[in-house]
Amino acid sequence: xxxxxxxxxxxxxxxxxxxxxxxxxxxxxxxxxxxxxxxxxxxxxxxxxxxxxxxxxxxxxxxxxxxxxxxxxxxxxxxxxxxxxxxxxxxxxxxxxxxxxxxxxxxxxxxxxxxxxxxxxxxxxxxxxxxxxxxxxxxxxxxxx
Numbered sequence: 001x002x003x004x005x006x007x008x009x010x011x012x013x014x015x016x017x018x019x020x021x022x023x024x025x026x027x028x029x030x031x032x033x034x035x036x037x038x039x040x041x042x043x044x045x046x047x048x049x050x051x052x053x054x055x056x057x058x059x060x061x062x063x064x065x066x067x068x069x070x071x072x073x074x075x076x077x078x079x080x081x082x083x084x085x086x087x088x089x090x091x092x093x094x095x096x097x098x099x100x101x102x103x104x105x106x107x108x109x110x111x112x113x114x115x116x117x118x119x120x121x122x123x124x125x126x127x128x129x130x131x132x133x134x135x136x137x138x139x140x141x142x143x144x145x
Contacts, residue, residue, distance in 0.1 A: 025069045026123055033126040040113075043134055052112075059110060060129075068108070072119045075106035 044053040067074065079096050083089045099105060103120035105127070112132055118125040 024122055025072050027065050027068050028123060028125045030118075030125050030127050032128055036129045039134070040129065040131060043131060056110075056113065064108065064110060064115070068117065068124045072124045073104075073106070075108040075115075075117065075119075078105045078107050078116065 040056065041050070041053045044050055044056075079092060079099070083092050095105060099118070100120065103118055106117055106119050108115040108117065114130050114132065115126065116128040118127055
């Protein structure tokens, strides 16, 4: 699980990851989500706004995690959406094959970020997060002359 090193934020993150008393839903973080946070931190630093990453952590652990604990089905089911391309259809089939019975892959939008999570009875697992300005693939090499 990704947590910033020995800071107030890390203590708040650790406290935020418990189960909600009313619903019993526990929010967990997948290793990929931690890698995404590392990429987001680098992305915001490159943009010259490292404070944006701190704001994201505040929003994530003060608002979004508690909301997912209370309302785990708040995001739309990604597998219920019709893909817009043949590549998307292939990826949807592959993803559906990895999701256990009773679980759904959902998407949640925050201010500038898209969060993908797995919702299953009693659990929410944060899978990925991206800034809306991040590309989902690397085109850097295409632009080098």
